[in-house]
Structures are given as structure tokens and as C-alpha cells.
Amino acid sequence: MKIRTIAFNTFGSFLRDKLIILFCIVFACVVLLMMTPMLAVKAMTTVSNAQQMQAMVLGIVATIMSMMSGFGSLLAAWAAADSVATEMKSGTILAVMARPVERWEFLLGKFLGVMLMMAIYVLLMFGLSYLLAWMGGERIQSTPWVLLVYPMVRYAMYAAIAMLLVTVFHSVVTFGIVLGLSVLALMVAPTSRSSTIMMRFIRIPLYQVLPSTTLLSEDRFLSITHASLKQVGWLDHATTLAYGLDYALVYLLLAMLSFHYRSLKRD
Amino acid sequence: MSNPAIEFREVTKVYRRRLGGTEICALTNVSFEVSPGQVCAFLGPNGAGKTTGISILMGFLYPDSGAIRVLGYEPGDVRAKQQIGFVPENFAFYKHLSAEKLMRFHFALSGRPVIGTEELIRELLLKVKLNGYERLKIAKYSRGMVQRLGIAQAMLGNPQLLVLDEPTSGLDPAGRKEVRDLMSSLKAEGKTIFLSSHLLSEVEQICDRVVIVDRGRLVRSGTMEELLGSSDRVEIVIDQLPHPTLPALEECGAAIERGAHGVKITVNTMRKRELAEALWAAGCDVISITPVRSSLEELFLKLVGNGGGPV
Numbered sequence: 001m002k003i004r005t006i007a008f009n010t011f012g013s014f015l016r017d018k019l020i021i022l023f024c025i026v027f028a029c030v031v032l033l034m035m036t037p038m039l040a041v042k043a044m045t046t047v048s049n050a051q052q053m054q055a056m057v058l059g060i061v062a063t064i065m066s067m068m069s070g071f072g073s074l075l076a077a078w079a080a081a082d083s084v085a086t087e088m089k090s091g092t093i094l095a096v097m098a099r100p101v102e103r104w105e106f107l108l109g110k111f112l113g114v115m116l117m118m119a120i121y122v123l124l125m126f127g128l129s130y131l132l133a134w135m136g137g138e139r140i141q142s143t144p145w146v147l148l149v150y151p152m153v154r155y156a157m158y159a160a161i162a163m164l165l166v167t168v169f170h171s172v173v174t175f176g177i178v179l180g181l182s183v184l185a186l187m188v189a190p191t192s193r194s195s196t197i198m199m200r201f202i203r204i205p206l207y208q209v210l211p212s213t214t215l216l217s218e219d220r221f222l223s224i225t226h227a228s229l230k231q232v233g234w235l236d237h238a239t240t241l242a243y244g245l246d247y248a249l250v251y252l253l254l255a256m257l258s259f260h261y262r263s264l265k266r267d
Numbered sequence: 268m269s270n271p272a273i274e275f276r277e278v279t280k281v282y283r284r285r286l287g288g289t290e291i292c293a294l295t296n297v298s299f300e301v302s303p304g305q306v307c308a309f310l311g312p313n314g315a316g317k318t319t320g321i322s323i324l325m326g327f328l329y330p331d332s333g334a335i336r337v338l339g340y341e342p343g344d345v346r347a348k349q350q351i352g353f354v355p356e357n358f359a360f361y362k363h364l365s366a367e368k369l370m371r372f373h374f375a376l377s378g379r380p381v382i383g384t385e386e387l388i389r390e391l392l393l394k395v396k397l398n399g400y401e402r403l404k405i406a407k408y409s410r411g412m413v414q415r416l417g418i419a420q421a422m423l424g425n426p427q428l429l430v431l432d433e434p435t436s437g438l439d440p441a442g443r444k445e446v447r448d449l450m451s452s453l454k455a456e457g458k459t460i461f462l463s464s465h466l467l468s469e470v471e472q473i474c475d476r477v478v479i480v481d482r483g484r485l486v487r488s489g490t491m492e493e494l495l496g497s498s499d500r501v502e503i504v505i506d507q508l509p510h511p512t513l514p515a516l517e518e519c520g521a522a523i524e525r526g527a528h529g530v531k532i533t534v535n536t537m538r539k540r541e542l543a544e545a546l547w548a549a550g551c552d553v554i555s556i557t558p559v560r561s562s563l564e565e566l567f568l569k570l571v572g573n574g575g576g577p578v
Contacts, residue, residue, distance in 0.1 A: 005375040009361065016363050089361035094418070098325055098353035098430075099376035100345040264327035266359075 001099050003109040010083050010113025020079065020183065027071055031128075034064050035135075042135070056138060061132040068125050069151060070182075075121065076155035077162040077178040078171075080114045084259075085171035091266035093117040104256040113164060118155040122148055146237075153244035157211045158182070160251035182186060185210040211247060272300040272459040278333030280319055280483075283399065290379065292483050293319040296333070299478045299488045303427075306450065308470040311480040312571050317463040318356060321432050324461070325353055337558075338428055346450055349377070352421030356463075358413055360407035363562040366397055366416050369405060373420045387423075393400040395419040396445065402522055410437035418446060429453065431462040435469065447473060471495075471563040481571040494566055500559040501539045503532045506552040515545050529554055 014020055038060040045053040084107070087093040096106060127145050158178060165174040188206045269340050280294040292337050301307040322328040323335060325344020340347035351553045360369055370388040392398050394413040405413065416436045421429055434450075435443045443466070450473050451459055464470050470477070477494055479487045487494065508530045509525065516523065519542050521534040534542055536558070543553055 002376050002378055005372060009372060012363065013361065091355065091357070092361055094325075094327065094355040094416075095353070095358065095360065095373070096376060097327060097353065097371060098348065098355070100348040100378060101376055102345060261329070263329070264321075265322060 001145055002099075003105050003112065006096070006101075006106060006109025007112035007116060010110050011116045013083070013086070014079060014113070014117045017082070019080075019082070020075070023075065027068075031064055031068065034060060034067075035132075035187040038064075038132075038135070040135075049215040053184045057064065057136045061136045064132060065125075068128065069154075072121055072125065072151060072155055073158045074116075074175075074179060076114060076118050076159040076176050077182075079117055080111065080159035081171040081178075083110045083114060084166045085100070085174075088266070093264055097264055101239055103260050104119070107163060107256050107259050108252075111159060114159045115152070115156060116161070118152065122151040122155070125151065149241065150244075153241055153248070154211075156248040157244055157251070160248040160255060161211060164255035164258060166250050167255055168263050213220055269303055271300040271336070271340055272303045272305070273299075273307070273461055273480065274334075274336040275299050275320070275324075276334045278320075278323065278330045278335060279329065280316075280323060280330050285576055294330070295324070297480065297483070297485045298333075298481045301459060301461055301476060303459050304454075304457045305478040305479060306454050306473055306476045308474040308512045309463040309478050309480070309485045310467070310470065310567060311463075314482075315480045315571070316483040318481060319428060319430060319483075321461075321463060324430060325351070325488060337520075338362060346560065349424070350427040352423065352426035352429045354414075354417040354431045354434050355434065355520075358417035360413065360416065363404065365402045365404055366392060366408075366419075367401040369416070370420060370423065373423050379423050379424065389496065391419045391422055392416075394422070394449065400492070411439060411442050415442065418449065430432070430457045431460065435464065435466060443469065445526075467562070467564045467567055479552070479567065479570055480489070480522055486570045487566075491563075495560050495563060499536050500533055501536050501540065501556055503534065503543060503556050503561050504529050504533065504554040505546055506530075506554060509549045509551065512546060512549045512551070533559060 038057055041053050041056045041060070045057075085095070087110075091105075097103070126144065129147060161181065162174050162178050165177055169177070184206065188203045188210060276298050276326065278294055278297045279292070282291040282293055283289070288447075297316070297320065309317050309320060323330050324337060324342055326341075326348070327572040335342050337344075337347045338350050361372075364372065367388060369383050369389065371384065374388070385407050387399070389398070392401055395418055397412060397415055397419065400408070400412065405416065408416065414434070418431075418434060421431070435446050438446060447469055452464075453460060454473065462470075462474075471491070474491060477488070478485065488573050506529050508525070516532065516534075518539045519534050521532045521538075521542065524533070532542070539556060543556060547553060
């Protein structure tokens with residue numbers, strides 16, 4: 001009951017958060033701008049260049065989807081950091097924590113509020129994937145849950161990391177660290193081209209410690225450019241998702257521990 | 268004897284900067300008790316450690332040493348918080364909510380079912396004169412209205428202990444009187460109130476007990492009678508002062524103050540009878556004889572005005 005109340009209140013605050021609204025508007029504009037060349041290419045398609053144009057269209061679609069997916073991670077991190085930091089800054093946390101609410105309940109409520117917002121984001125992303133694939137002349141042959149659950153777990157990881165960091169640092173510093181971590185995680189991923197230049201003994205431990213978003217990317221199973229689902233067994237799905245959930249849980253528990261010993265006062 | 272509602276034992280809190288290593292001692296070995304049903308004022312100049320003390324009491328801050336019990340529990344224990352109503356200094360709310368929604372939010376945080384609370388919320392808002400503004404966004408409230416809303420939310424769930432950090436700040440004289448009356452009625456209901464305030468005249472009117480801190484140290488703690496009622500002087504008010512009585516007054520070491528409504532003579536308690544009889548015999552009309560009680564403000568300034576010091 002208390003956790004749910006905090007979660008819904010957090011979600012309500014996001015809907016009024018000017019910075020989040022601004023981010024989303026700017027991002028929506030970028031996506032719409034990127035759709036313009038895609039539609040232009042589609043319009044210029046003739047029988048003779050059909051194959052080449054189709055590849056271009058699908059390339060743009062894939063780029064938009066990757067961008068949207070990556071933006072989601074940053075949005076989750078920012079929302080998680082900001083949801084706690086704003087309460088501290090404004091002092092509203094004092095009134096909330098004066099109620100019979102445990103500190104972990106407060107943090108869990110905040111986390112669930114973030115995940116509620118990210119669920120809507122994932123649904124929008126899901127709809128956009130189908131729309132773009134349809135516009136690109138392809139049909140996504142995927143089980144929908146892959147496109148829904150994988151990003152959610154990925155965002156849960158980022159939100160949990162941000163929540164841990166914000167119990168120690170300022171929200172802007174937290175966001176910067178998360179941004180740095182996500183870039184580094186991409187660099188050390190085995191699939192990354194830049195990883196080859198890194199020394200092996202640095203890359204492997206970093207890959208194990210950092211949030212491996214490539215592992216949790218729906219691209220592992222679905223490539224929009226081919227719009228077909230790669231055949232993966234349930235065990236692989238279960239192991240990968242368990243990795244992500246475990247990662248998020250560990251960070252969330254660490255965040256709760258750190259928050260437990262934190263002084264609650266107006267920043 | 269019942270357990271104290273609030274108990275501070277040798278509480279010390281030091282603020283440390285992460286970098287630089289500067290240390291600020293906010294509280295040093297502070298000890299005091301507040302019994303159930305008492306109204307206790309936590310006084311001190313700015314930066315004395317009042318808000319730190321209240322934050323420790325509420326479980327927002329952890330002390331470096333010492334022990335605190337609130338209603339028999341550790342600070343921050345949900346069982347204690349279930350019985351506490353709290354108004355922080357400069358109360359901050361979610362500005363996008365209305366008073367009604369905020370009250371419902373706090374009700375839900377108390378772990379109580381929200382359904383069927385409309386009447387109770389309306390009653391509480393009426394008590395703080397916010398009826399008619401229930402659906403107005405808090406962002407549009409004046410500072411005084413926000414403060415009154417803070418008091419209303421603190422009273423949610425019929426708490427046994429009210430912790431109020433500057434409850435009358437931002438209120439106009441009428442608002443302050445309303446809060447004072449509200450506290451008096453809560454006192455009559457047997458609630459324990461622990462408040463910090465700079466308005467000493469108000470504190471003097473409603474409080475049973477006073478705890479004064481300065482620079483993190485306890486400078487005085489006790490009941491109002493203990494602190495203010497120990498004067499050895501009385502004030503005799505007469506209608507007029509006949510000239511022949513002056514030598515007798517001088518001999519008694521009396522202080523004379525002439526006013527529009529009579530003459531005020533302050534003298535040592537030991538000599539009051541002798542002087543009153545002399546004045547009576549000289550044909551004066553003795554209007555009143557009252558013990559001189561120093562005001563809380565005088566005591567406060569005496570204790571902390573020159574920097575204070577430990578007891």
C-alpha cells in the first residue's frame with residue numbers, strides 16, 4: 001500500500017517534470033527528423049533500385065530503434081536519480097519519512113515509479129518498432145514479449161545503478177557517471193569493434209562488472225534489418241533475464257543499504 | 268511513573284565535511300526528558316542545534332553517540348512514527364497536489380485505507396481554516412496556508428506525539444493565535460507536543476517544559492515553574508505615593524516606578540508585609556501584590572544572550 005502510493009506519486013511527478021517532458025519532446029523531434037529521409041528514400045524507390053533502397057530504409061529504421069533503446073536507458077537513469085534528488089532538494093522527503101515508512105520502502109516505491117514510467121516508454125517503443133517495420137516494408141516476426149521484457153530489465157539495471165549513485169552523489173554527477181558507464185559498457189562488449197584495441201585483461205573484468213546492455217539487447221534475438229526472430233531456447237532467455245534482474249536487484253539492495261545510513265535533510 | 272515520551276541521553280552529533288575535514292559539533296552531550304502529556308519547547312538561537320535535535324528525534328539523522336527513545340522506541344522505528352505527527356520547518360509539499368489529495372497521500376503512507384476518509388480530511392482542513400481550498404493546488408497557497416496544511420497533515424491519524432519545528436513561522440498574528448489555540452486544545456486532549464520556536468511569549472503561554480540549547484550544548488532544562496517561578500521579589504501596586512513613606516521605601520531598597528494607573532514598587536519578598544503595612548498605614552490604597560516572575564524572554568536572553576554556557 002505505502003510502496004504503491006509512493007510509486008504512483010513518483011509516476012505522477014514525472015508526468016509534470018519539465019526536464020523529462022523537454023527531453024522527450026526533443027527526442028521525439030529527432031526521431032521524426034530521422035523518419036524524413038527514410039520516407040524520402042521510400043518515395044524514391046523504383047523497380048530498378050528497390051533492393052538498395054530497401055536496405056537503406058531498414059538501416060534507418062534500425063538506427064532509430066537503437067537510439068530509442070539507448071535513450072531509454074539514460075531516461076531510466078535520470079528519472080531514478082532525479083526522483084530521489086528532487087525529494088531531498090525540496091524537503092518533501094521529510095514529510096514522507098515522518099510517516100511510518102521504512103527507508104527501503106521509500107526507495108522501492110521510487111524505483112517502481114520509475115519502472116512504471118519506463119513501462120509506458122517500452123510500450124511506445126514497441127508500437128514504434130512495428131510502425132517503422134511496417135513503413136520499411138517488413139514484418140516483425142518476433143514474440144512480442146522479447147521486445148517488452150528485455151528493455152524493461154535493461155532499464156531496471158540502469159535505474160538501480162542510478163539509485164545507488166544518487167544516495168551518495170548529486171543527481172547530475174550520477175547521470176554523468178551512468179552515461180560514462182553505459183558508453184564504457186558498449187566499448188568493452190565482445191561485439192564492439194573498439195573492444196579489440198583494449199587489453200584483454202582490462203576488457204573482460206570490465207565487461208563482467210558493467211551493465212552488459214548488449215547481452216540484454218533485443219537485437220540479440222531480433223534484427224530489424226532482417227525482421228526475423230533468431231531461434232533461441234528458453235534457457236538462454238531465462239539465463240539472460242536472470243542476469244539482468246540479478247544485476248538490478250544487487251544494485252537496488254546496495255542503494256537501500258546506502259540510503260539507510262544517509263542523513264535525510266534538505267539539500 | 269510512566270516512561271518518558273521523549274528521552275535524550277548524552278546525545279552528540281558532529282557534522283563532518285567529506286573533503287577538508289572540517290567538523291561542526293551540532294549537539295554535545297545533550298540530555299533531557301519529556302513526559303507524556305507535556306508541551307515542551309525546544310529553544311535556542313539560530314544554529315543552536317534545534318533542527319538537528321528534531322531531525323535525530325525523527326530518525327532523519329543518526330547521532331554520533333548517545334541514546335534516544337521516542338515513545339519507547341528507537342527514532343525512525345515505524346511503530347513510533349505511527350504515533351507521531353510532524354511539521355518540519357518551512358514545510359515542503361508536492362505542489363501539484365491539492366490539499367485533499369495530499370492528505371489522502373499521507374493517509375495512505377500511514378498504512379490506513381484511504382476509502383471513507385473524506386469526512387476526516389474535511390474536518391482536519393476545517394480545523395486549520397483551509398475549508399473551501401481543498402481542491403486548490405498547493406502551489407497556489409500562501410506560506411501561511413501551507414504551514415496550516417502542514418499542521419493538518421501532522422494531526423492525521425490522531426498522533427500521541429506532535430513534533431513541530433517552528434509551527435508558527437510564516438503565519439500572521441491571527442494565524443499564530445489559531446495555532447496556539449489548536450495546541451492548547453491538543454494539550455487538553457493529553458497529547459505530547461515538542462516544538463521549537465523563536466516566539467518566546469507564545470511558548471510561555473502554552474508550554475509546561477522548556478529545553479534551551481546554545482551552540483549544541485544544553486544550557487537549561489526544566490518546567491516553566493522551575494525556570495521562571497523562583498523570583499525573590501514582589502511587585503506592590505498602589506494608587507498614590509505619599510511623601511512621608513519615601514524614607515521607609517529607601518530603607519527597604521525598593522524600586523519605584525510611577526505610571527498612569529498607579530505606582531509600582533518592587534521589593535524583596537522578605538520585606539513585603541512590612542512595606543505593605545507601612546503603605547496602608549500612610550493611607551495608600553494597595554491595589555495588588557504579585558510575585559515578580561521573570562519572563563521566558565528575559566531568562567532566554569540571560570542564558571544565551573551572552574553566548575550562554577553549559578549548566
